[in-house]
Amino acid sequence: xxxxxxxxxxxxxxxxxxxxxxxxxxxxxxxxxxxxxxxxxxxxxxxxxxxxxxxxxxxxxxxxxxxxxxxxxxxxxxxxxxxxxxxxxxxxxxxxxxxxxxxxxxxxxxxxxxxxxxxxxxxxxxxxxxxxxxxxxxxxxxxxxxxxxxxxxxxxxxxxxxxxxxxxxxxxxxxxxxxxxxxxxxxxxxxxxxxxxxxxxxxxxxxxxxxxxxxxxxxxxxxxxxxxxx
Amino acid sequence: xxxxxxxxxxxxxxxxxxxxxxxxxxxxxxxxxxxxxxxxxxxxxxxxxxxxxxxxxxxxxxxxxxxxxxxxxxxxxxxxxxxxxxxxxxxxxxxxxxxxxxxxxxxxxxxxxxxxxxxxxxxxxxxxxxxxxxxxxxxxxxxxxxxxxxxxxxxxxxxxxxxxxxxxxxxxxxxxxxxxxxxxxxxxxxxxxxxxxxxxxxxxxxxxxxxxxxxxxxxxxxxxxxxxxxxxxxxxxxx
Amino acid sequence: xxxxxxxxxxxxxxxxxxxxxxxxxxxxxxxxxxxxxxxxxxxxxxxxxxxxxxxxxxxxxxxxxxxxxxxxxxxxxxxxxxxxxxxxxxxxxxxxxxxxxxxxxxxxxxxxxxxxxxxxxxxxxxxxxxxxxxxxxxxxxxxxxxxxxxxxxxxxxxxxxxxxxxxxxxxxxxxxxxxxxxxxxxxxxxxxxxxxxxxxxxxxxxxxxxxxxxxxxxxxxxxxxxxxxxxxxxxxxxxxxxxxxxxxxxxxxxxx
Numbered sequence: 059x060x061x062x063x064x065x066x067x068x069x070x071x072x073x074x075x076x077x078x079x080x081x082x083x084x085x086x087x088x089x090x091x092x093x094x095x096x097x098x099x100x101x102x103x104x105x106x107x108x109x110x111x112x113x114x115x116x117x118x119x120x121x122x123x124x125x126x127x128x129x130x131x132x133x134x135x136x137x138x139x140x141x142x143x144x145x146x147x148x149x150x151x152x153x154x155x156x157x158x159x160x161x162x163x164x165x166x167x168x169x170x171x172x173x174x175x176x177x178x179x180x181x182x183x184x185x186x187x188x189x190x191x192x193x194x195x196x197x198x199x200x201x202x203x204x205x206x207x208x209x210x211x212x213x214x215x216x217x218x219x220x221x222x223x224x225x226x227x228x229x230x231x232x233x234x235x236x237x238x239x240x241x242x243x244x245x246x247x248x249x250x251x252x253x254x255x256x257x258x259x260x261x262x263x264x265x266x267x268x269x270x271x272x273x274x275x276x277x278x279x280x281x282x283x284x285x286x287x288x
Numbered sequence: 289x290x291x292x293x294x295x296x297x298x299x300x301x302x303x304x305x306x307x308x309x310x311x312x313x314x315x316x317x318x319x320x321x322x323x324x325x326x327x328x329x330x331x332x333x334x335x336x337x338x339x340x341x342x343x344x345x346x347x348x349x350x351x352x353x354x355x356x357x358x359x360x361x362x363x364x365x366x367x368x369x370x371x372x373x374x375x376x377x378x379x380x381x382x383x384x385x386x387x388x389x390x391x392x393x394x395x396x397x398x399x400x401x402x403x404x405x406x407x408x409x410x411x412x413x414x415x416x417x418x419x420x421x422x423x424x425x426x427x428x429x430x431x432x433x434x435x436x437x438x439x440x441x442x443x444x445x446x447x448x449x450x451x452x453x454x455x456x457x458x459x460x461x462x463x464x465x466x467x468x469x470x471x472x473x474x475x476x477x478x479x480x481x482x483x484x485x486x487x488x489x490x491x492x493x494x495x496x497x498x499x500x501x502x503x504x505x506x507x508x509x510x511x512x513x514x515x516x517x518x519x520x521x522x523x524x525x526x527x
Numbered sequence: 528x529x530x531x532x533x534x535x536x537x538x539x540x541x542x543x544x545x546x547x548x549x550x551x552x553x554x555x556x557x558x559x560x561x562x563x564x565x566x567x568x569x570x571x572x573x574x575x576x577x578x579x580x581x582x583x584x585x586x587x588x589x590x591x592x593x594x595x596x597x598x599x600x601x602x603x604x605x606x607x608x609x610x611x612x613x614x615x616x617x618x619x620x621x622x623x624x625x626x627x628x629x630x631x632x633x634x635x636x637x638x639x640x641x642x643x644x645x646x647x648x649x650x651x652x653x654x655x656x657x658x659x660x661x662x663x664x665x666x667x668x669x670x671x672x673x674x675x676x677x678x679x680x681x682x683x684x685x686x687x688x689x690x691x692x693x694x695x696x697x698x699x700x701x702x703x704x705x706x707x708x709x710x711x712x713x714x715x716x717x718x719x720x721x722x723x724x725x726x727x728x729x730x731x732x733x734x735x736x737x738x739x740x741x742x743x744x745x746x747x748x749x750x751x752x753x754x755x756x757x758x759x760x761x762x763x764x765x766x767x768x769x770x771x772x773x774x775x776x777x778x779x780x781x782x783x
Contacts, residue, residue: 063383124459124506125499126466129477133499136484137491145492221369228470235372248379256376259368267367425581426628426687430642430694431618434610440641444632 063249071251075237079258082233085154086220092159093166093219094212100167101174119164128225131157135229154226162219169211173204210274217263217270224255234258310493317483318494318501321476325505328393328465328475332400333458339405340454344412358409365406370464374399378471396468404461411453415446448520455513459506466502476501530593532557532698532730533578538587540573547573549754551587555747557697558728562741562762565751566777571734574751575700578732579622580613591616592697621696625703627683629675629690635662636671639690647694654693661689665719681712685719692723699723701733713737720744738781742766750774 103115122130135153139145148156177200185199224235238255242248346358365373377399378392419442427437469478480498484491531554540548547570555561563571576582578589580596589596598605599612608616630638639658643649662668665685675683684704691699701720705713717740724731724744735741742748742762750758750765758771766778 120510121499121503124463124510125502126463126477128463128466129480129495129498129502132477132481132484133492133495136488137495140489140491224369224371227371235369239375242379248375249383252372252376252379255372256364256368259372260364264363264367420628422624422626422628423630425579426622426624426630428581428617429579429620429622429624429691431614431646432642433614433646436645440645441630445630448632 064247067245067247068250068254071238071241071245071247072254074241075234075251075254075258078232078234078237081151081231082220082223082235085151085226085231085233086216086223088151088155089158089162089223090216090219092155093162093215096159096163097166097170100164101170104167104171119167122161123164127158127161127222128228130161131225131229133157150226150229150231153229154223154231158219158222158226162215162222166212166215169208169215170204172211173208174200176207177203206277210270210277213266213270213273217266220263221259307493310490311497314483314490314494314497318476318479318497321474321479322501324393324468324473324475324478325462325465328396328400328468328473329458329462329505331397332404332465333461335397335401336404336408336457336461337454339402340408340412343405343409344416347409347413348416361402362406362409365403366410370399370403371467371470373403374467374471392468392471392473395471396465396473400461400464400467404457404464407460408454408457411450411457412446415449416442418449419445451516451520452513455509455516459509459513462502462506462509529556531555531590532592534588534590535574536588536590538574538577538589539585540570540577540582541585546754548584551756553749553756555698555730555732557730560724560731560744560746561733561749562745562747563732563734563749563751564736564738564741564777564781565749565757569751570754571751572702575622575702575732575734578698579620579700580617592619619697620700621691621694621698622700622702623684623687623691623704625706627675627680627687627707629683629686631675634672634674635667635678635686638675638686639693642690643693658689658693661693662686664722665689666715679712680708681715684708684716688716688719688723696729698730698732701731701735703734703736705735705737736781738778750777752777 100115100119104112106112106115131153134148134157135150138153139147181199181203182195185195190199223233227233227235227239230236234255238251239248241251343358343362346354347362349355374396378395381395381398423441423445424437427441432440465475466477469475469481472478476498480494483494533553533555535551535553538548538551539546551574553574563574565571573582577584578591578596584597588598594616595605595608596613596616597608599608600606629635630641633641636655636658639661640651640654643654643657644651659668659671662671665688667682667685667689670678670682670686675686678686687704704720705716708716717737720731720733721740721744723729733741733745742765745762747759748762748765749756750769750771752758752773758765758769758774760769765774769775
């Protein structure tokens with residue numbers, strides 16, 4: 059194996075690795091949208107007024123959340139087709155969307171819930187006192203207050219998702235990580251292509267994180283929680 | 289035709305037995321990886337906690353060089369993926385330092401430890417900063433030195449605040465240990481992969497059991513995290 | 528004439544462009560009880576926060592017991608005080624805060640004991656005895672092992688006073704200590720202060736809005752207005768004989 063850093067290899071690997079960028083980015087976006095949607099389902103399920111059902115939902119979420127997404131990907135990719143009756147073969151991309159999407163939807167669901175729970179009790183009472191209908195109550199009072207504070211948190215999860223997407227290289231999704239590994243396998247030098255992957259992640263995620271931090275500060279200033287009480 | 293139908297009748301029962309037998313067969317196989325998973329988790333958690341406090345405090349230091357340097361470490365490790373770092377270190381350590389660590393175990397521990405150390409250092413820093421200003425002022429009014437203020441007043445409160453996040457990140461670390469199977473470490477997932485490739489039709493039970501294994505390991509951590517949340521809710525002044 | 532224990536010499540303080548204090552000159556004698564009154568934003572709290580080293584003056588000198596608080600001698604030149612110098616000089620000063628600032632992770636007794644043990648390196652048993660006595664004196668002898676969040680606001684403030692007193696300060700600063708309390712709890716805290724004023728020979732500086740109380744116990748009243756001491760004297764001098772219109776207006780508003 060090549061044991062010395064070479065800028066020549068670096069420049070040679072760069073276009074090769076970049077070929078995978080589109081897949082990485084589009085997988086991130088697809089996973090994220092799927093998780094955002096599925097998050098609503100969890101929030102809704104946890105609102106069902108049945109103790110036993112709630113308990114089951116809570117622990118299913120806990121199970122998904124505290125087991126490795128890597129294993130969940132393997133399950134969907136290798137095991138799902140083998141399940142008698144319901145199993146179908148999933149493409150690597152679909153497996154990744156389902157696997158990472160489901161995994162992170164449990165976190166997203168919690169964010170939605172925290173948004174709803176952060177609303178002051180007085181707001182619910184006020185909307186009751188003003189005789190709003192259920193739909194109006196949610197549309198005009200609750201959601202406009204619940205959504206904005208969650209936006210920075212949701213933004214953070216977009217970045218987290220982006221950084222988890224290279225896991226999909228293990229089930230042959232041809233993003234930058236897989237490209238780097240296959241370049242390494244072909245040329246016996248892994249370090250340069252992997253460094254490129256690291257730099258790409260840094261270049262894309264760091265500015266986004268800074269942006270979200272700014273957004274958070276702005277949101278906090280606008281939605282001073284004490285304002286409703288003062 | 290007739291024969292087939294005759295045979296298909298007791299099938300549900302038979303399938304149940306097959307699954308039970310498979311579980312009994314698979315479980316001990318997976319358990320062989322328990323040792324690696326747990327030791328990697330413990331060692332990387334210790335490294336991560338250590339890095340968290342060192343880097344967290346360094347980022348609050350008055351010295352700008354120390355601050356920038358730790359900032360660089362934190363942002364690089366938070367800005368890239370664990371899997372990328374793991375593979376990078378796997379190839380870089382022998383090259384950059386000219387040493388073989390002797391085993392990939394260390395590579396896994398260093399990658400996971402440094403990665404989550406970076407995340408946790410932000411928790412340490414944030415908790416220290418969020419201890420109310422008045423606490424430090426009261427300590428000053430009692431004529432405590434800078435070090436005493438930190439040790440007796442700020443730190444004990446900050447640590448309480450950190451507990452839930454330390455719990456959460458330890459669960460993340462447990463999940464992260466599954467990556468070491470990718471660099472050839474014989475952890476739970478590694479044995480799962482072996483079983484799967486030797487008998488593809490067993491894949492669903494194998495991976496389900498792997499997940500159950502990780503979940504069982506996570507349960508005490510989940511419990512500790514909830515306990516930590518409970519503790520952190522009392523005994524802290526912030527604002 | 529006794530030497531003052533605290534002396535402010537032309538002390539200025541500004542936050543950014545905003546000048547809070549515009550030249551404060553002030554002497555406090557040992558055992559003197561001083562009340563600082565004035566409209567909010569007049570810089571009352573800033574005066575005692577600078578004395579406690581929580582805020583650095585922009586210019587001027589603060590002398591505590593003959594020693595310059597914020598400046599020290601280094602190679603024959605006066606330079607900004609370091610942490611060590613500050614600790615040396617502020618050791619005789621104690622402070623009680625508007626928001627109590629009790630240590631929430633310690634019991635009431637530990638709150639009182641921690642500083643004498645760690646800062647003054649005193650004997651633990653001795654400190655315990657003294658702390659228990661002090662807590663009994665403020666009426667909390669039955670709460671020694673409670674945590675601050677189990678107490679009412681008035682009780683918390685009494686603990687805060689005990690905590691400061693155990694350090695045996697020569698100067699005690701009270702920063703609007705009743706402002707954060709429910710009205711029905713104000714009395715119990717003022718009672719403790721009155722007791723201290725009567726029986727302790729330390730200097731006390733009270734920043735307060737409890738006008739009648741302040742005028743009652745104070746040897747000297749300072750009326751702070753727009754960053755300067757607009758009026759000072761005994762209570763009766765300030766109330767009855769002052770020509771200062773802003774002071775009269777202020778008193779009318781606060782004394783009903």
